[in-house]
Amino acid sequence: MAGQKGSNEIADAAAKDDKVKAWNIVVNRVKNIDGYMSLFQEVYPSVKSKNDLGIQHIANALAHYEDKGYRAVDSPYDRYKEGELTALNFEAKKGMKLFYGKAKCSQCHTGKFQTDGKFYNLAIPPVGPGKEKGLGGKEDFGRELVTKKISDRYKFRTPTLRNVVLTGPWGHNGIFQTLEEVIDHHLNPEESLFNFNFNSFLYLDDEDPGHTVFDMTFVKENMLTSHDLPRVDLNNQEKEYLIEFLYALTDLNPLPREVLIPESVPSGLPVKD
Ligand code: HEC
DSSP states (O other): OOOOTTSOHHHHHHHTTOHHHHHHHHHHHHHTSHHHHHHHHHHOTTOOSGGGOOHHHHHHHHHHHHHHHSOOOOSHHHHHHTTOTTSSOHHHHHHHHHHTTTTOGGGTSOTTTTOOSOEEEOOOOOOSOOSSOOTTSSOOOBTHHHHOOGGGTTEEEOOOOTTGGGSOSBSTTOOBSSHHHHHHHHHOHHHHHHHOOGGGSOOOOSSSTTOOOOOHHHHHHHHHHTOOOOOOOOOHHHHHHHHHHHHTTSOSSOOOHHHHSOSOOTTOOOOOO
16 A cells, blocks of 8 residues: 555555554654644644654554444344344345355354454465565465464455445455355365466566566465365355345445545645545
8 A cells, every 4th residue: 555666765665564664754744744733633632742643643543534434334234133124135135044054154254244353265366466475476475474374375364244245356366356256266266266367467577577477386286275165065046145145234324425535635635536
């Protein structure tokens, strides 16, 4: 989100993993815009002068905005759970039963927000810039980059499925264009990974621009031997029911865009629609 290395000083600090430097640049920029200081002082009484402003105030303010603005807790599924039995249609009810039963989705997508917060290897086609160079090329090693444990290779956190129909493309690298593809991948990662058209996603090597590096045989073999998905067989009708259930996880009462997007911001930068 800081941008690509070389495009600005924050991205450069982030690329060197120098978080403190990146944070300091952000704080300095923000505190030198008067409009922001008065807003921070309003919500954080401890921020009396510019020098009191820290990255924690900015991070908490952003977290609060996300928490209030993008919380999805009033879906047909919630209403159904609260006793409004007509909130789910026939198909969504069938899908819910599959989700929490035969399809084994709730093995990982569990709890109120359909996530156990844990990490799994789903053998998702590893395209995109990733985070660091892996052994086989440039694939993203996922959780391993944090824990340094090889057993965490290619693992990513189970995401919430709240509002999931609104947040495509799907997968941590946005590789799936439809929910059907996501489900097909969960049901048969071998087929999905082997049939994936990697040629349409070329990598550029930093050191050798124009040259693409990716040892797919290595990736496929290593991903598929250790993936965590249970074996499940579903017919097309059942897949449609599951998708109908995913629709039922959409919040019916989102905050209006006018509330979420200000007309202007203190920096004077343009605010896009
Ligand atoms: C072994 C644990 C596990 C099981 C079982 C599982 N999932 Fe997932 N699911 C995940 C993880 C982990 C991801 C994120 C993968 C990634 O992006 O690398 C994910 C991603 C998804 C996504 C994409 C979300 C997004 O925002 O991109 C959907 C939709 C989804 N799962 C639905 C299902 C359904 C439906 C089932 C049952 C058929 C299911 N999952 C079973 C772990 C699981």
